[in-house]
Amino acid sequence: MRILTYFFALCLLVSPAPARAECGGDFNAFVSDLKTEAVAKGHDPASVDRFFAGVRKDPAVLKADRSQGVFQRPFLDFSCRLISQNRIDNGQRNARKYDAVFDRMEAEYGVPRGVLLAFWAFETDFGAVQGDFNTLNALVTLSHDCRRPALFRPQIFAALELFEAGDFDPVRTTGAWAGEIGMVQMLPRDIIENGVDGDGDGKVMLKTSAPDALLSGAKMLQSLGWQAGQPWLQEIRLPQGFALETTGTDKTRTVGDWKTMGVTARSGTLAADDLRASVLLPQGAGGPAFLAYPNFNAYFEWNQSFVYVLTAAYFATRLEGADRYDAGQPANGLDGAQMKQLQTRLQALGHDVGKVDGILGAKTRAAVQAEQMRLGLPADAWPTPALLNAL
Structure with a gap:
């Protein structure tokens, strides 16, 4: 890697790369830089102009990005909120309806039908709620925002590739606030790399074709490391x-x-x-x-x-047929404000908990467990008022 980086640096001395569009600052200037970069990548200037012609910053996207309080809920509450008898019944109904598609999915990609059915249910309620955010506006807005530009910026150029192939409309293509498209919500780069024509019509239509969406999602999971024949x-x-x-x-x-x-x-x-x-x-x-x-x-x-x-x-x-979990009797946890207090205290003790957001993520769990061990408390990584008080 270092050798490759060295020779790449020498090439830059001969042929400087175009300036990369940075996040923040004036939005119109940011879009102008994106257009310049797109042309430098080899895209036709007229095509680039058409692609970016109506793009605008969408405040609703930023609001949605900052309003993910649902992830502060503990597992039992969160799972009860997302898993209903109606979703189970619809999942079983769709499993029967698309039985041949799921057979093909399991044979070609090794992903069990329950896995894709669960994503299909949670992401769009089996295609019923796919989002009405303009996808290009969402991607450019999140790229301009400096919270996670590295995640979203490459998706703009992937969407441009789809546009040039006739598979993306910068005005009419809509989806989730984070730029995902279709029944299982895939980003443009994922569509390019993992899109599958499941119904044989010669196109990958993730918004309207369940076979396309399901097989594309399964292929993406395989690309992410899913191993056939193994449990999860x-x-x-x-x-x-x-x-x-x-x-x-x-x-x-x-x-x-x-x-x-x-x-x-x-x-x-x-x-x-x-x-x-x-x-x-x-x-x-x-x-x-x-x-x-x-x-x-x-x-x-x-x-x-x-x-x-x-x-x-x-x-x-x-x-896939498993019983409902045994909920047990977990100890009382913390509310969102208390979780933020806990994360702040953990940071002060030198732990990396990521952002202080009131969400019990992997880093916060690891820090909680470390402090439980230090204090002689049961080290189950579940933060309680007793732990907060002890800290």
């Missing part, structure tokens, strides 16, 4: 006196090791002994317990929210 999540039971400090997404052991420590499946049997897995306690030792297998990691490439990922993975097991 399973509800488990832990023995009395289990070593809680061994739990968390950042800690793995073989299934054989977990068995030796007394972990058992709530129903059925655990996976092969040599497969690695993590024990997850989303609401501490008093709540449900899960074993997360390697395929669970692919979920985080789709969405970074722990509570969303776990709920989607759990719902997929339900759609």
Whole structure:
């Protein structure tokens, strides 16, 4: 890598690259820089002008980006909010309706139907609610905003490629506030790299064709590391006196090791002994317990929210026939304001919790567990008022 970087730097001395459009500042100047960069990338100037002609900054996109309080909810509340009997019934109905498509998906990409059904349900209610944000405006707005420009800026040029291929309308293409398009909500670059013509009409139409959307989503999951024939999540039971400090997404052991420590499946049997897995306690030792297998990691490439990922993975097991989880009796947690207080205190103690946002993400969980161990509290990574007071 360093050698390649060195020769690339020498080439820059001979042929300077065009200035990259930076975030922030005047919006019109930012768009002008994007157009210049697009032309420098080899796009036709007239095509670039047409693509960006009506683009504008969308304040509603920024408001949506800042208003994700739903992710502050604990797992039991969040999962009950997203998983309804109606969604289960619709999932089963769509599984029957598109049985041949799911058979093809499982054969070609190794992704079980429950996994895509869960995403389809959560992202758009099986295609019913796909979002009405102008996609180009959303992508340019989020690229101009300096919170996560590196994530969204490349998607603008991917959308330009789709436009030149006749598969994107900068005025009429709509979707989610974050620029995702179609029934399973895929970004433009993902569509280019993983789009599949599932219905054989010669086009990839993720907004109107369920076969296209489902097979494209499955191909994307495969590209994110999904392994055919392997599980992703399973509800488990832990023995009395289990070593809680061994739990968390950042800690793995073989299934054989977990068995030796007394972990058992709530129903059925655990996976092969040599497969690695993590024990997850989303609401501490008093709540449900899960074993997360390697395929669970692919979920985080789709969405970074722990509570969303776990709920989607759990719902997929339900759609595959698993029982409803044993909710247990978890200890009282913290509300959003208390979580922010906790994160601030953890930061002061030297822990990296990311942004102080009131969301119990992976970094905050790891910091909580470390402090529980330091204070001699049960190290289940579930923050309680007692921990907050102790800190």
